[in-house]
Amino acid sequence: MSESATHDAIEAVARDSYGRLAACIASRTRDIADAQDALSEALVAALENWPTNGLPDKPEAWLLQVVHNRLIDASRREQTRRDAEPFVLAQRCGWEGWEASLPSCSADCSFTSSAKAASDRRSA
Numbered sequence: 001m002s003e004s005a006t007h008d009a010i011e012a013v014a015r016d017s018y019g020r021l022a023a024c025i026a027s028r029t030r031d032i033a034d035a036q037d038a039l040s041e042a043l044v045a046a047l048e049n050w051p052t053n054g055l056p057d058k059p060e061a062w063l064l065q066v067v068h069n070r071l072i073d074a075s076r077r078e079q080t081r082r083d084a085e086p087f088v089l090a091q092r093c094g095w096e097g098w099e100a101s102l103p104s105c106s107a108d109c110s111f112t113s114s115a116k117a118a119s120d121r122r123s124a
Contacts, residue, residue, distance in 0.1 A: 006051045013059045014043055021060060025067055042066040 018039065025035035042063045056062040 003051045006055060007047070009055050009059070010043065010046050010050060013046075013063070017060050017063075021063060021067075024064065029071065038067045038070055039063065041070060 022032070022035050022039050025038055026032045029035050029038070045066050046059070046063060050056070
């Protein structure tokens with residue numbers, strides 16, 4: 001399929017399915033603006049992917065899967081940011097003993113120690 005034909009197919013999917021897809025996504029996210037943003041990002045991904053890999057058998061399902069994956073990624077990033085906030089704040093403010101509140105998992109501690117050592121080397 002040529003690139004222009006692929007773009008025409010993406011345009012047709014967007015025109016025919018945008019409202020349905022946005023409503024489906026919004027029912028999950030409870031936020032219409034976030035749903036529209038996520039769908040727009042999925043359409044951009046389609047513009048990047050489909051000319052190379054071809055039109056999927058079920059374009060709407062492909063778009064929903066991309067949206068689903070991106071929403072999961074965004075949720076994980078937000079959770080990581082929230083989990084790290086107290087530690088970043090403590091480190092920036094120079095609070096003593098903040099390392100004691102880190103998880104006791106040896107893998108986490110060795111990573112934290114390595115990261116702290118690298119940070120100390122950079123600031124020296």
